[in-house]
Amino acid sequence: MASLTLNPPTPSLSLSRCFPKKPTISCSFTSQSHKxxxxxxxxxxxxxxxxxxxxxxxxxxxxxxxxxxxxxxxxxxxxxxxxxxxxxxxxxxxxxxxxxxxxxxxxxxxALQPVHQNRVGLVLDAGIEQELQVRQLQVADAARASLGLPVVEYIVTDTPLKVEKWVDPETGQSTGRIKHPDSLLRAVQTLMNRSKVNAIAVVGRFPDDDTDDVDDYRQGMGIDLLAGVEAVISHLVVKEFQIPCAHAPALAPLTMSLSLSPKSAAEEIGYTFLPCVLAGLSNAPQYMVMHSESTDKGCxxxxxxxxxxxxxxxxxxxxxxxxxxxxxxxxxxxxxxxxxxxxxxxxxxxxxxxxxxxxxxxxxxxxxxxxxxxxxxxxRRNKILNIGCTPCMPVNGHSISRERAIS
The missing domain is CATH 3.40.50 (Rossmann fold)
Incomplete structure (x- = not known):
């Protein structure tokens, strides 16, 4: 194990943006506390x-x-x-x-600029079947009515995205691509221009797997075959537009499993994966390019x-x-x-x-x-040893001890 040196925190005036109304340096003196x-x-x-x-x-x-x-x-x-x-x-x-x-x-x-609220736009893949698309829209409406989330408008891509996924043979991790990325970017740009959204939820139609292909995952083993290309999709939007983005896959429901791992169960209790994405994006921080006018404004x-x-x-x-x-x-x-x-x-x-x-x-x-x-x-027990001594800098080619230097 590499040795560890714990340095005291470097003074900074920007962490308080997690709590905008609270000053960065909090100094209160009472008879009972000193912070x-x-x-x-x-x-x-x-x-x-x-x-x-x-x-x-x-x-x-x-x-x-x-x-x-x-x-x-x-x-x-x-x-x-x-x-x-x-x-x-x-x-x-x-x-x-x-x-x-x-x-x-x-x-x-x-830099990250915390916000109170984002205007969230929803992009639906044109490859999603009508019934499955309605399920996504019902989630959006439920989030607006029951949670008060600012999901302001949706758009359907002009071309099916055609999601492809696979496992990288060198690393063993899941990855993939979308065959029509321009269609996604056009949809995002339209929402930004028309509705002034500043966060994007994307729902792409993923190819349905045979039950055997996802059985390990449902048992709490193996890798998430969807996750790698989901990251590819969100990376594409964030890189192009510098706004928060997250993805939820659209899939046909799997047949019920009687031996489902608790670690995988959250994906089997509804028709979509969208609720957590809308909740996260609703107040995700905005991304500010460093050295711009905004990086000193609460970032x-x-x-x-x-x-x-x-x-x-x-x-x-x-x-x-x-x-x-x-x-x-x-x-x-x-x-x-x-x-x-x-x-x-x-x-x-x-x-x-x-x-x-x-x-x-x-x-x-x-x-x-x-x-x-x-x-x-x-x-920890016996982890603090006697303090060490660092020799002073050499003088005329000869190092001098600390004791001699201060005598």
Whole structure:
């Protein structure tokens, strides 16, 4: 395990945007309390379509996000963590950030601007059958009437998207493409121009699988065959328009299984996967290109991140590498051993300095200590050794000890 140096948080004036009405530096003095610390921000990543033991199924990393959000002041994570098909859980201090945007944020190219509300537009694939399309529209109306979500208009693409999916033979992760990406981009552009939407939900018609092809997934094993190309679709929109986007697949219902894994069950309790997407997009942060006029108006930037938590063998993503190479503003990076994936991008192979923990219980404990300004190793038995001594700089070719230097 690489050695870990815990640096005190770098002063910043931007984390308070998770709570716009609250000042960044909160200093209150009473007879019973003394609080003067900046807010603590953590990023949680579980990459899509890589068979993660936790987070590789139907929102099964959401309990981790809920627990983590109760410890940190601001949690930044992505749809794969927060989406659970028909289920979702509102967390006021969690930011729903699409994966491509999260990478650009980590690289310092984009900033996140929290909002109170987005105008959400819905794009439906022209390849969706009439009855299945009606089901999607009923979800949108239910979200508007029962949750008050600002889903303002929908559009059907002028050409079927023709979604294709497969498993990458080299990495073992799911991926894919859409044969008519221009049709999707035209639909998004029309909604933006006509209805002034600033967040996009996409529903693409996915090819139906034989039950045998998805049986492992329904049993809580293997990889999500849909997830990889879902990321391709949302990446395309976010890269082109710099607005929040998430995808929900349209599929014919599967026959009922009597031995369904709880990790996969959220996808089997309704006709669509759209509810969690509309809930997440309704107040997802806007993406601001750095150095634009808006980046100083209540934005969160990469240097505000205090910690990053991710699976042990999924450390090779662009966002993780950017955080790891962030110089003096590098966050504490925590790799969770229990969360295995089909990848083999470990910190050791990539030469990254991380803190390895056994499970998410330990990870959240480490983050609680880090937030409190405590060396996590001081909570373990015999992990704090005698303090070391660093020699002073050489003088005329001879190093001098610290004792001699101050005598």
């Amino acid at each position: 003067c610390k900046r807010e603590y921000t953590s990023v949680m990543i579980v990459p899509t379509g890589i068979g993660a033991a936790i987070g590789g199924f139907a929102g099964d990393a959401l309990p981790v996000a809920r627990a983590l959000s109760s410890v940190v002041d601001c949690l930044i994570t992505h749809p794969n963590v927060l989406n659970a098909a028909m289920l979702y859980w509102p967390m006021p201090n969690a930011l729903y950030v699409e994966g491509y945007a999260l990478d650009r944020f980590a690289e310092g190219l984009w 969160i930037v990469a240097r505000d991140v205090d910690s990053l938590i991710l699976p042990k063998d999924a450390c090779g993503g662009a966002g993780t590498l950017a955080f790891a190479r962030n110089g003096k503003n590098k966050p504490l990076i925590i790799a969770v051993e229990e969360n295995e994936t089909v990848l083999d991008d470990t910190a050791d192979k990539l030469g990254l300095e991380v803190l390895h923990v056994s499970n998410y219980w330990e990870a959240i404990g480490v983050i609680a200590a880090h937030k409190a300004g405590i060396d996590p190793y001081s909570l």
